[in-house]
Amino acid sequence: MKKSILWLVAGLVVVMLAVALPGLAARAQADAPDSSLPGGTFAVRIYYNEISDLDNLNGYDVWEYNNLKERYVLASMTQDGYYQLAQQGWRMEVDEEGTNMLNPAYVDALLDEYRTVDQLYADMDAIHAANPTITEIVDYGDSYCKSIGGCVTPGGDAQAGYDLRAMRITNQAITGDKPAFFLMANIHAREITTPELAMRMIDWLVNGYNTNADATWIVDYHEVWVVPSVNPDGRWIVDLGTQPPYNNGRWTQRKNANRSDGCNSWPPNGFSQYGIDLNRNHSFMWNSGGSSGQPCNLEFRGSSAASEMEVAQLETLVKSIIPDQRGPGITDPAPLTATGIFITMHSYSELVLWPWGFTTSPAPNKVNLQKIGDKFATYNGYTSCQPSICLYDTSGTSDDFAYGELGVASFTFEVGTSFMPPYSQIDSIQWPDNAPALQYAARIARMPYKLVEGPDSRNLSATPFAPNQVFLRAELNDTQNGGQVIKFGFYSIDKPYWVAGFSPHALYPRDGSYNTSNEVGAAVIDTSGLTPGRHIIYVHAMDVNNNLGPASAIFLDVP
Ligand code: 0X9
Numbered sequence: 404m405k406k407s408i409l410w411l412v413a414g415l416v417v418v419m420l421a422v423a424l425p426g427l428a429a430r431a432q433a434d435a436p437d438s439s440l441p442g443g444t445f446a447v448r449i450y451y452n453e454i455s456d457l458d459n460l461n462g463y464d465v466w467e468y469n470n471l472k473e474r475y476v477l478a479s480m481t482q483d484g485y486y487q488l489a490q491q492g493w494r495m496e497v498d499e500e501g502t503n504m505l506n507p508a509y510v511d512a513l514l515d516e517y518r519t520v521d522q523l524y525a526d527m528d529a530i531h532a533a534n535p536t537i538t539e540i541v542d543y544g545d546s547y548c549k550s551i552g553g554c555v556t557p558g559g560d561a562q563a564g565y566d567l568r569a570m571r572i573t574n575q576a577i578t579g580d581k582p583a584f585f586l587m588a589n590i591h592a593r594e595i596t597t598p599e600l601a602m603r604m605i606d607w608l609v610n611g612y613n614t615n616a617d618a619t620w621i622v623d624y625h626e627v628w629v630v631p632s633v634n635p636d637g638r639w640i641v642d643l644g645t646q647p648p649y650n651n652g653r654w655t656q657r658k659n660a661n662r663s664d665g666c667n668s669w670p671p672n673g674f675s676q677y678g679i680d681l682n683r684n685h686s687f688m689w690n691s692g693g694s695s696g697q698p699c700n701l702e703f704r705g706s707s708a709a710s711e712m713e714v715a716q717l718e719t720l721v722k723s724i725i726p727d728q729r730g731p732g733i734t735d736p737a738p739l740t741a742t743g744i745f746i747t748m749h750s751y752s753e754l755v756l757w758p759w760g761f762t763t764s765p766a767p768n769k770v771n772l773q774k775i776g777d778k779f780a781t782y783n784g785y786t787s788c789q790p791s792i793c794l795y796d797t798s799g800t801s802d803d804f805a806y807g808e809l810g811v812a813s814f815t816f817e818v819g820t821s822f823m824p825p826y827s828q829i830d831s832i833q834w835p836d837n838a839p840a841l842q843y844a845a846r847i848a849r850m851p852y853k854l855v856e857g858p859d860s861r862n863l864s865a866t867p868f869a870p871n872q873v874f875l876r877a878e879l880n881d882t883q884n885g886g887q888v889i890k891f892g893f894y895s896i897d898k899p900y901w902v903a904g905f906s907p908h909a910l911y912p913r914d915g916s917y918n919t920s921n922e923v924g925a926a927v928i929d930t931s932g933l934t935p936g937r938h939i940i941y942v943h944a945m946d947v948n949n950n951l952g953p954a955s956a957i958f959l960d961v962p
């Protein structure tokens with residue numbers, strides 16, 4: 404699927420060869436040119452009835468993408484090939500986006516809209532400088548190129564390499580152990596929308612501190628770790644784009660920039676490139692299926708488990724943040740009280756994936772991993788599934804590592820529908836789709852396996868209606884958390900339940916009784932005892948199975 408567009412580059416070559424064959428060239432001349440079709444090479448959707456029909460497309464440059472819902476595959480095509488297939492009865496349609504991606508100038512223009520690693524790092528610096536008490540930049544190691552004193556591509560492009568950088572976001576004035584949400588992006592270099600989403604998560608927390616009640620308590624009581632680019636060296640190759648002399652796919656780099664394993668394929672393309680697939684290099688169950696031992700393969704696992712700097716140091720960082728909560732046996736579950744949550748963002752396919760990837764067997768915490776994955780999917784509309792079942796086997800991936808090693812609830816998001824959409828789609832589609840899921844992850848980080856079973860508290864309002872009287876209202880909804888009847892709702896002011904001095908007050912059912920899975924709870928708050936200024940109201944609900952839901956919060960400004 405997502406490797407799809409890369410076949411473009413391969414496709415170009417194949418089609419050029421085909422056109423050069425004398426027999427085909429003669430036929431092309433014989434057919435009258437169709438003015439409704441683009442000239443040269445273009446992309447088409449080829450519709451099929453049965454998957455087995457696709458066997459008859461051998462010899463055509465069919466990309467990896469397969470739209471199962473609408474039943475079409477994409478292929479690069481010339482008018483000549485189009486006529487041949489049309490004569491055989493295939494229904495086809497020109498695919499505009501695919502056709503655009505065959506044009507180097509178009510690709511470069513899109514690429515230019517995205518931040519480079521240097522720009523991402525400069526923006527992290529600026530965010531930290533403006534918000535020093537709630538952010539910290541953690542340099543957790545050096546990229547491969549930096550560690551060897553610089554890299555040169557076979558084409559002569561030189562890079563110095565990069566620091567490996569995380570941002571830790573938490574209010575440093577509140578100390579103690581805090582539940583962690585670890586969010587990483589761009590382990591695959593060409594998946595360039597993912598660092599943008601990671602940066603927007605940082606922005607939401609930092610800009611929301613003291614302006615959005617949920618962002619505020621998350622920053623106060625949780626710690627969010629964000630690594631916008633796990634693979635900066637590879638990303639640097641991507642940013643070389645399509646410029647001459649290669650005029651093609653350096654932007655197709657998926658792996659890191661280590662070429663010490665013997666592959667010197669250059670420039671990269673969709674089936675051959677140097678580097679290690681960092682999402683096959685993790686130590687947990689490394690080399691147990693779904694990876695390649697061929698250095699030029701796109702899923703090359705590397706020479707040994709966690710051989711790559713980028714992976715080894717990431718693992719050390721994650722293990723320093725999230726405690727090990729799972730036994731050593733492959734079937735040992737983590738307790739449902741396990742803390743922390745881990746998400747790695749990839750593109751593309753609109754999927755929420757959860758362990759295991761290396762086997763089709765269920766993970767010991769499968770039931771609750773799936774509950775969380777399904778819950779994310781209610782927000783982003785993606786398909787939630789176990790990758791070894793709905794996609795393909797993979798070993799040495801980040802999510803299997805985080806869950807397998809530590810028992811932490813871990814997920815892969817495959818965001819969006821292409822590697823390089825117009826940049827405006829980050830803010831018009833990808834962030835709006837994924838922000839609520841990422842924010843939910845941050846809210847349940849304390850105990851994800853349990854909190855996901857508890858009701859949501861939604862649409863809070865706190866409305867002053869008389870001197871010192873505020874009407875608090877919240878929707879207490881369990882319909883997407885198991886569907887149990889609401890047992891009760893409560894709120895507390897300034898102190899959430901995990902803080903000493905917490906004092907709960909009841910929310911009363913608006914309709915007289917809590918007897919459905921979707922209720923409205925309300926209370927009148929007397930503010931006369933509160934100090935003037937800004938307070939936070941925390942709201943929770945519990946269902947009849949005694950599942951407690953995560954906090955939702957709203958500000959209460961006392962004059
Ligand atoms: O193959 C991959 O690494 C992921 N797809 S991508 O196109 N972004 O490269 C899918 C990984 C699926 N497996 C796990 N999440 N474990």
Ligand code: ZN
Nearest residue numbers: 591594749750
């Ligand atoms: Zn990926």
